[in-house]
Amino acid sequence: MPDNLPRKPGDRVFRPRRIKRFHLKRVLGVPALFSIGYGDVGSSIYYALGVVALVALGATPIALGVAGVIYIFNALTYAEGSAMIPEGGGSASYARHAFNNLIGFISGWVLMLSYIATMAISAYTIPPYLSYFWPVLNNASISTVVAMGIIGFLMMINVLGVKESTRLNIFFIFVDVVTQVTIVVLGIVLILRVNPSVLVQNMFGEGNWPSTQNLVMGIALAALCFTGVESVSQHGQETRHPEKRMPQAYVLMIVVVLILFAGISIVALSAMTPQMLGDPVNGWARDPVAGIAANLPSQMLQDIFKPLVAILAASILLTATNAGLLGISRLTYNLSTNHQLPAALGRVHPRFRTPYMAIIIFCAIAIFMLAPGFTNPDFFADLGALYVFGSLLCFAFAHAAIISLRIKKSDMTRPFKLRWNINFKGKDLPVTAILGLLSNIGIWIVVMVTQPFSRWAGLGWMAGGLVIYFVYFLYRRFRKEHSNDWEIKLDKK
């Protein structure tokens, strides 16, 4: 048929696909899922402890404890959601099923903000740890350039599609868990047990307890520590028997993370004052775990743990930066495939088979976000607040979606159904999801009110996203109305 003649419907040749849907090979089990989630959350202690101490001072363990309880609510909600809806997309997917495309988009869009902030803050924290080997990295400008270079490097290798080694990642995570456990045990035995009053003094002593506003802000920032729930949910489609394995991975993460983080924060405040822990210029705010290693009461232990922590921190943070990049890349592709973002953003490179546009654009935004680091070393607390703005909202959407699905689709199969429910008009509503929704929204409101940077940057990000969504929506509608083509919609099922 010549190309210049107008097509008629009958000219289309319909060829059904060979198979109704290609098969996805699901390979991940609980250990792999745990390593994915822990790779995210385990890295956050390397910077979040300092960010929280900057604000919450001696109340840091309390802030982490409260945030840890909220983390349990979040993880349980994701456990039910991921078992019920085992597709990649996390809270954006739950929100789309529970509400509509627009809400799903908003949830995905704020999650993207969290991913970008995670990338920036993780990359920004690598140079301070490596300054053990190269002291010049303590310089704010140089470390900012290095952090930008790290993101640029990861952008390049992900556009090219260079494979990361899963085994190496699992190895580093295993060593990281062992090292953190060792530091906690050593800290308790050698510092806390010898002089328990140090911890009490550093937490409750004069000048060490924060104001109520700072305490609440500290709890909000402590949410930085408890990431990983979205990363695990994004791998739902690759997991064998996701209805069983994903809840198991979440429960394992809850146990390990809470024990380790409680221990690390207590040891940190036994080893140094909250002012030292939270000082980004002369203290250890940017590399708090290095601070713990440097304050162990034995030169031999310091000589072992200081370089070990430097290497582990750098590797885990690099993995976390890359995980943020992969997360945003997949999420962008999902959103553009579901016509919630322009298709151009999900464009796949014909040779490298990677979503190069999304990778390049969002890496550029992350690099831009690091610019204040040249002049203001405190700004990473603002980055942390920005991350919290996005993630709290995202978790709130997840809780709301789970509650909504209990009401609207109560007969949906729930391989992992949360216990402790209250009955509302004949529907079982999970108490943990209700508490999670209220606590996440409550803290989000506090962040919005008290943090001008994250308020305006976050709201600006959301406004920009909504503009893109509606402009694209109207563009697609206009194209459809004025198109001479008719299309057969293939049923994916």
Added chain:
Amino acid sequence: MFKQILVPVAGTHADEETIRLACQLAKRDKGKVWVVSVVAIKRALPLDAEIQSEIKKAEEILDKVENIAEEEGGEVETDVLQAREVGPAIVDEAVERGVSLILMGISYKQRFGQFSLGNVVPYVLKNSPCPVILYQQSSVAK
């Protein structure tokens, strides 16, 4: 002896002769041949990403395979798989289907001046749950 044979294909020159061999082996034992083309998805994309160019390529490869199988009079079923890595996907498929043989066509490749089997073949050889036959066309035949 070989009732179910799994043949991974990748669109190389070796595919045609490999399929013919698989059909002959299966006919002898009144068996069946499964031919799979694996689309490897990079980690920057979700696993169910539909990369049209790759799927089209896989479909074309399997179209040719079906034509060859028809010529040989063999019973063949084809499938497109999407996975992160090709080797584990092949082994996994072999385990799921309970095949009695994996037959893979290889071409002569060199890396840094040394003959190389690549990454997929060694993985399958190491982890396969059943016998594996590697078939290489002679360089003269090419």
